[in-house]
Amino acid sequence: MxxxxxxxxxxxxxxxxxxxxxxxxxxxxxxxxxxxxxxxxxxxxxxxxxxxxxxxxxxxxxxxxxxxxxxxxxxxxxxxxxxARGEMAQLVDHFFDQWGLTPSERDVALMILKGIENDAIAEMRGTAPGTVRAQCAKIYAKAQVDGRSQLLSVFLEELFAQGMEQFEKAAA
Known part of the structure:
Protein backbone atom coordinates (compact mmCIF):
# COMPACT_ATOMS: atom_id res chain seq x y z
CA MET A 1 0.00 0.00 0.00
CA ALA A 84 16.02 -3.85 1.84
CA ARG A 85 17.40 -0.98 -0.24
CA GLY A 86 20.60 -1.08 1.76
CA GLU A 87 20.89 -4.85 1.42
CA MET A 88 20.36 -4.63 -2.32
CA ALA A 89 23.06 -1.97 -2.63
CA GLN A 90 25.46 -4.10 -0.57
CA LEU A 91 24.62 -7.16 -2.65
CA VAL A 92 25.20 -5.28 -5.90
CA ASP A 93 28.55 -3.94 -4.64
CA HIS A 94 29.56 -7.40 -3.44
CA PHE A 95 28.93 -9.00 -6.82
CA PHE A 96 30.47 -6.13 -8.76
CA ASP A 97 33.61 -6.42 -6.60
CA GLN A 98 33.64 -10.20 -6.96
CA TRP A 99 33.38 -9.93 -10.75
CA GLY A 100 36.05 -7.22 -10.93
CA LEU A 101 33.93 -4.73 -12.87
CA THR A 102 35.50 -1.42 -13.85
CA PRO A 103 33.74 1.79 -12.77
CA SER A 104 32.16 2.23 -16.21
CA GLU A 105 31.09 -1.43 -16.28
CA ARG A 106 29.53 -0.94 -12.84
CA ASP A 107 27.52 2.01 -14.16
CA VAL A 108 26.33 0.02 -17.16
CA ALA A 109 25.57 -3.09 -15.06
CA LEU A 110 23.53 -1.03 -12.62
CA MET A 111 21.52 0.45 -15.49
CA ILE A 112 20.98 -3.06 -16.89
CA LEU A 113 19.63 -4.15 -13.49
CA LYS A 114 17.27 -1.18 -13.55
CA GLY A 115 15.92 -2.41 -16.90
CA ILE A 116 17.32 0.35 -19.08
CA GLU A 117 17.90 -0.60 -22.72
CA ASN A 118 21.34 -0.33 -24.37
CA ASP A 119 20.44 2.66 -26.58
CA ALA A 120 19.16 4.59 -23.57
CA ILE A 121 22.28 3.67 -21.58
CA ALA A 122 24.46 4.92 -24.43
CA GLU A 123 22.51 8.17 -24.62
CA MET A 124 22.68 8.74 -20.85
CA ARG A 125 26.40 7.98 -20.72
CA GLY A 126 27.21 9.90 -23.90
CA THR A 127 28.75 6.88 -25.62
CA ALA A 128 28.04 4.90 -28.76
CA PRO A 129 25.55 2.01 -28.56
CA GLY A 130 28.34 -0.31 -29.75
CA THR A 131 30.44 0.67 -26.73
CA VAL A 132 27.58 -0.20 -24.41
CA ARG A 133 27.06 -3.55 -26.17
CA ALA A 134 30.77 -4.31 -25.74
CA GLN A 135 30.60 -3.36 -22.05
CA CYS A 136 27.52 -5.56 -21.63
CA ALA A 137 29.38 -8.49 -23.20
CA LYS A 138 32.29 -7.97 -20.77
CA ILE A 139 29.90 -7.74 -17.81
CA TYR A 140 28.10 -10.94 -18.83
CA ALA A 141 31.43 -12.75 -19.29
CA LYS A 142 32.75 -11.61 -15.90
CA ALA A 143 29.46 -12.58 -14.23
CA GLN A 144 29.42 -15.89 -16.15
CA VAL A 145 25.89 -15.34 -17.45
CA ASP A 146 24.42 -15.29 -20.95
CA GLY A 147 22.43 -12.06 -20.83
CA ARG A 148 20.30 -9.53 -19.01
CA SER A 149 17.76 -11.96 -17.61
CA GLN A 150 20.41 -14.25 -16.15
CA LEU A 151 22.27 -11.27 -14.68
CA LEU A 152 19.10 -10.13 -12.94
CA SER A 153 18.31 -13.66 -11.77
CA VAL A 154 21.68 -13.86 -9.99
CA PHE A 155 20.64 -10.95 -7.78
CA LEU A 156 17.06 -12.13 -7.28
CA GLU A 157 18.17 -15.63 -6.29
CA GLU A 158 20.61 -14.21 -3.75
CA LEU A 159 17.99 -11.83 -2.32
CA PHE A 160 15.44 -14.63 -2.05
CA ALA A 161 18.01 -16.91 -0.44
CA GLN A 162 18.82 -14.23 2.14
CA GLY A 163 15.12 -13.59 2.67
CA MET A 164 14.47 -17.29 3.30
CA GLU A 165 17.38 -17.47 5.77
CA GLN A 166 15.94 -14.51 7.68
CA PHE A 167 12.44 -16.07 7.53
CA GLU A 168 13.75 -19.38 8.87
CA LYS A 169 15.63 -17.62 11.69
CA ALA A 170 12.49 -15.67 12.62
CA ALA A 171 10.38 -18.85 12.58
CA ALA A 172 12.82 -20.76 14.82
Missing part, protein backbone atom coordinates in the same frame (compact mmCIF):
# COMPACT_ATOMS: atom_id res chain seq x y z
CA UNK A 2 1.51 3.37 -0.97
CA UNK A 3 2.53 5.66 1.86
CA UNK A 4 0.06 8.35 0.76
CA UNK A 5 -2.82 5.86 0.95
CA UNK A 6 -1.65 4.77 4.41
CA UNK A 7 -1.50 8.38 5.51
CA UNK A 8 -5.03 8.93 4.22
CA UNK A 9 -6.20 5.84 6.09
CA UNK A 10 -4.59 7.11 9.28
CA UNK A 11 -6.15 10.54 8.79
CA UNK A 12 -9.56 8.98 8.16
CA UNK A 13 -9.27 6.91 11.33
CA UNK A 14 -8.32 10.05 13.27
CA UNK A 15 -11.40 11.88 11.95
CA UNK A 16 -13.63 8.92 12.91
CA UNK A 17 -12.12 8.88 16.39
CA UNK A 18 -12.77 12.61 16.80
CA UNK A 19 -16.36 12.27 15.54
CA UNK A 20 -17.09 9.35 17.86
CA UNK A 21 -15.55 11.19 20.80
CA UNK A 22 -17.81 14.20 20.15
CA UNK A 23 -20.87 11.92 19.88
CA UNK A 24 -19.94 10.21 23.13
CA UNK A 25 -19.59 13.58 24.85
CA UNK A 26 -22.99 14.63 23.53
CA UNK A 27 -24.66 11.48 24.86
CA UNK A 28 -22.92 11.74 28.23
CA UNK A 29 -24.06 15.36 28.50
CA UNK A 30 -27.57 14.34 27.49
CA UNK A 31 -27.63 11.64 30.18
CA UNK A 32 -26.55 14.18 32.83
CA UNK A 33 -29.25 16.65 31.75
CA UNK A 34 -31.88 13.89 31.70
CA UNK A 35 -30.88 12.70 35.20
CA UNK A 36 -31.63 16.13 36.54
CA UNK A 37 -35.17 16.04 35.00
CA UNK A 38 -36.18 12.58 36.44
CA UNK A 39 -39.34 10.70 35.32
CA UNK A 40 -40.22 6.94 35.45
CA UNK A 41 -40.03 6.38 31.69
CA UNK A 42 -36.95 8.51 31.50
CA UNK A 43 -34.93 5.82 33.29
CA UNK A 44 -35.25 3.46 30.31
CA UNK A 45 -34.32 6.33 28.02
CA UNK A 46 -31.29 7.06 30.20
CA UNK A 47 -30.21 3.42 30.25
CA UNK A 48 -30.33 3.24 26.45
CA UNK A 49 -28.42 6.49 26.08
CA UNK A 50 -25.84 5.36 28.65
CA UNK A 51 -25.30 2.09 26.75
CA UNK A 52 -24.93 3.98 23.47
CA UNK A 53 -22.45 6.39 25.04
CA UNK A 54 -20.42 3.51 26.48
CA UNK A 55 -20.45 1.86 23.05
CA UNK A 56 -19.15 5.04 21.47
CA UNK A 57 -16.43 5.33 24.09
CA UNK A 58 -15.44 1.69 23.46
CA UNK A 59 -15.34 2.48 19.73
CA UNK A 60 -13.09 5.47 20.35
CA UNK A 61 -10.71 3.36 22.42
CA UNK A 62 -10.70 0.62 19.78
CA UNK A 63 -10.00 3.07 16.96
CA UNK A 64 -7.23 4.72 18.98
CA UNK A 65 -5.56 1.32 19.41
CA UNK A 66 -6.02 0.57 15.69
CA UNK A 67 -4.54 3.94 14.74
CA UNK A 68 -1.52 3.33 16.93
CA UNK A 69 -1.01 -0.13 15.40
CA UNK A 70 -1.34 1.36 11.92
CA UNK A 71 1.23 4.05 12.66
CA UNK A 72 3.64 1.44 14.07
CA UNK A 73 3.09 -0.81 11.03
CA UNK A 74 3.85 2.05 8.63
CA UNK A 75 7.02 2.89 10.55
CA UNK A 76 8.07 -0.77 10.53
CA UNK A 77 7.44 -1.07 6.79
CA UNK A 78 9.44 2.07 6.07
CA UNK A 79 12.32 0.71 8.17
CA UNK A 80 12.15 -2.61 6.32
CA UNK A 81 12.12 -0.87 2.96
CA UNK A 82 15.20 1.16 3.88
CA UNK A 83 16.94 -2.03 5.05
Missing amino acids: PVLTQERRAATLAVIILFQALCALFFIGDVIVDLQGGDGLVELHLAIEACVALGLVAGVVFLMVELRILIQRVASMETGLRA
Whole structure:
Protein backbone atom coordinates (compact mmCIF):
# COMPACT_ATOMS: atom_id res chain seq x y z
CA MET A 1 0.00 0.00 0.00
CA PRO A 2 1.51 3.37 -0.97
CA VAL A 3 2.53 5.66 1.86
CA LEU A 4 0.06 8.35 0.76
CA THR A 5 -2.82 5.86 0.95
CA GLN A 6 -1.65 4.77 4.41
CA GLU A 7 -1.50 8.38 5.51
CA ARG A 8 -5.03 8.93 4.22
CA ARG A 9 -6.20 5.84 6.09
CA ALA A 10 -4.59 7.11 9.28
CA ALA A 11 -6.15 10.54 8.79
CA THR A 12 -9.56 8.98 8.16
CA LEU A 13 -9.27 6.91 11.33
CA ALA A 14 -8.32 10.05 13.27
CA VAL A 15 -11.40 11.88 11.95
CA ILE A 16 -13.63 8.92 12.91
CA ILE A 17 -12.12 8.88 16.39
CA LEU A 18 -12.77 12.61 16.80
CA PHE A 19 -16.36 12.27 15.54
CA GLN A 20 -17.09 9.35 17.86
CA ALA A 21 -15.55 11.19 20.80
CA LEU A 22 -17.81 14.20 20.15
CA CYS A 23 -20.87 11.92 19.88
CA ALA A 24 -19.94 10.21 23.13
CA LEU A 25 -19.59 13.58 24.85
CA PHE A 26 -22.99 14.63 23.53
CA PHE A 27 -24.66 11.48 24.86
CA ILE A 28 -22.92 11.74 28.23
CA GLY A 29 -24.06 15.36 28.50
CA ASP A 30 -27.57 14.34 27.49
CA VAL A 31 -27.63 11.64 30.18
CA ILE A 32 -26.55 14.18 32.83
CA VAL A 33 -29.25 16.65 31.75
CA ASP A 34 -31.88 13.89 31.70
CA LEU A 35 -30.88 12.70 35.20
CA GLN A 36 -31.63 16.13 36.54
CA GLY A 37 -35.17 16.04 35.00
CA GLY A 38 -36.18 12.58 36.44
CA ASP A 39 -39.34 10.70 35.32
CA GLY A 40 -40.22 6.94 35.45
CA LEU A 41 -40.03 6.38 31.69
CA VAL A 42 -36.95 8.51 31.50
CA GLU A 43 -34.93 5.82 33.29
CA LEU A 44 -35.25 3.46 30.31
CA HIS A 45 -34.32 6.33 28.02
CA LEU A 46 -31.29 7.06 30.20
CA ALA A 47 -30.21 3.42 30.25
CA ILE A 48 -30.33 3.24 26.45
CA GLU A 49 -28.42 6.49 26.08
CA ALA A 50 -25.84 5.36 28.65
CA CYS A 51 -25.30 2.09 26.75
CA VAL A 52 -24.93 3.98 23.47
CA ALA A 53 -22.45 6.39 25.04
CA LEU A 54 -20.42 3.51 26.48
CA GLY A 55 -20.45 1.86 23.05
CA LEU A 56 -19.15 5.04 21.47
CA VAL A 57 -16.43 5.33 24.09
CA ALA A 58 -15.44 1.69 23.46
CA GLY A 59 -15.34 2.48 19.73
CA VAL A 60 -13.09 5.47 20.35
CA VAL A 61 -10.71 3.36 22.42
CA PHE A 62 -10.70 0.62 19.78
CA LEU A 63 -10.00 3.07 16.96
CA MET A 64 -7.23 4.72 18.98
CA VAL A 65 -5.56 1.32 19.41
CA GLU A 66 -6.02 0.57 15.69
CA LEU A 67 -4.54 3.94 14.74
CA ARG A 68 -1.52 3.33 16.93
CA ILE A 69 -1.01 -0.13 15.40
CA LEU A 70 -1.34 1.36 11.92
CA ILE A 71 1.23 4.05 12.66
CA GLN A 72 3.64 1.44 14.07
CA ARG A 73 3.09 -0.81 11.03
CA VAL A 74 3.85 2.05 8.63
CA ALA A 75 7.02 2.89 10.55
CA SER A 76 8.07 -0.77 10.53
CA MET A 77 7.44 -1.07 6.79
CA GLU A 78 9.44 2.07 6.07
CA THR A 79 12.32 0.71 8.17
CA GLY A 80 12.15 -2.61 6.32
CA LEU A 81 12.12 -0.87 2.96
CA ARG A 82 15.20 1.16 3.88
CA ALA A 83 16.94 -2.03 5.05
CA ALA A 84 16.02 -3.85 1.84
CA ARG A 85 17.40 -0.98 -0.24
CA GLY A 86 20.60 -1.08 1.76
CA GLU A 87 20.89 -4.85 1.42
CA MET A 88 20.36 -4.63 -2.32
CA ALA A 89 23.06 -1.97 -2.63
CA GLN A 90 25.46 -4.10 -0.57
CA LEU A 91 24.62 -7.16 -2.65
CA VAL A 92 25.20 -5.28 -5.90
CA ASP A 93 28.55 -3.94 -4.64
CA HIS A 94 29.56 -7.40 -3.44
CA PHE A 95 28.93 -9.00 -6.82
CA PHE A 96 30.47 -6.13 -8.76
CA ASP A 97 33.61 -6.42 -6.60
CA GLN A 98 33.64 -10.20 -6.96
CA TRP A 99 33.38 -9.93 -10.75
CA GLY A 100 36.05 -7.22 -10.93
CA LEU A 101 33.93 -4.73 -12.87
CA THR A 102 35.50 -1.42 -13.85
CA PRO A 103 33.74 1.79 -12.77
CA SER A 104 32.16 2.23 -16.21
CA GLU A 105 31.09 -1.43 -16.28
CA ARG A 106 29.53 -0.94 -12.84
CA ASP A 107 27.52 2.01 -14.16
CA VAL A 108 26.33 0.02 -17.16
CA ALA A 109 25.57 -3.09 -15.06
CA LEU A 110 23.53 -1.03 -12.62
CA MET A 111 21.52 0.45 -15.49
CA ILE A 112 20.98 -3.06 -16.89
CA LEU A 113 19.63 -4.15 -13.49
CA LYS A 114 17.27 -1.18 -13.55
CA GLY A 115 15.92 -2.41 -16.90
CA ILE A 116 17.32 0.35 -19.08
CA GLU A 117 17.90 -0.60 -22.72
CA ASN A 118 21.34 -0.33 -24.37
CA ASP A 119 20.44 2.66 -26.58
CA ALA A 120 19.16 4.59 -23.57
CA ILE A 121 22.28 3.67 -21.58
CA ALA A 122 24.46 4.92 -24.43
CA GLU A 123 22.51 8.17 -24.62
CA MET A 124 22.68 8.74 -20.85
CA ARG A 125 26.40 7.98 -20.72
CA GLY A 126 27.21 9.90 -23.90
CA THR A 127 28.75 6.88 -25.62
CA ALA A 128 28.04 4.90 -28.76
CA PRO A 129 25.55 2.01 -28.56
CA GLY A 130 28.34 -0.31 -29.75
CA THR A 131 30.44 0.67 -26.73
CA VAL A 132 27.58 -0.20 -24.41
CA ARG A 133 27.06 -3.55 -26.17
CA ALA A 134 30.77 -4.31 -25.74
CA GLN A 135 30.60 -3.36 -22.05
CA CYS A 136 27.52 -5.56 -21.63
CA ALA A 137 29.38 -8.49 -23.20
CA LYS A 138 32.29 -7.97 -20.77
CA ILE A 139 29.90 -7.74 -17.81
CA TYR A 140 28.10 -10.94 -18.83
CA ALA A 141 31.43 -12.75 -19.29
CA LYS A 142 32.75 -11.61 -15.90
CA ALA A 143 29.46 -12.58 -14.23
CA GLN A 144 29.42 -15.89 -16.15
CA VAL A 145 25.89 -15.34 -17.45
CA ASP A 146 24.42 -15.29 -20.95
CA GLY A 147 22.43 -12.06 -20.83
CA ARG A 148 20.30 -9.53 -19.01
CA SER A 149 17.76 -11.96 -17.61
CA GLN A 150 20.41 -14.25 -16.15
CA LEU A 151 22.27 -11.27 -14.68
CA LEU A 152 19.10 -10.13 -12.94
CA SER A 153 18.31 -13.66 -11.77
CA VAL A 154 21.68 -13.86 -9.99
CA PHE A 155 20.64 -10.95 -7.78
CA LEU A 156 17.06 -12.13 -7.28
CA GLU A 157 18.17 -15.63 -6.29
CA GLU A 158 20.61 -14.21 -3.75
CA LEU A 159 17.99 -11.83 -2.32
CA PHE A 160 15.44 -14.63 -2.05
CA ALA A 161 18.01 -16.91 -0.44
CA GLN A 162 18.82 -14.23 2.14
CA GLY A 163 15.12 -13.59 2.67
CA MET A 164 14.47 -17.29 3.30
CA GLU A 165 17.38 -17.47 5.77
CA GLN A 166 15.94 -14.51 7.68
CA PHE A 167 12.44 -16.07 7.53
CA GLU A 168 13.75 -19.38 8.87
CA LYS A 169 15.63 -17.62 11.69
CA ALA A 170 12.49 -15.67 12.62
CA ALA A 171 10.38 -18.85 12.58
CA ALA A 172 12.82 -20.76 14.82
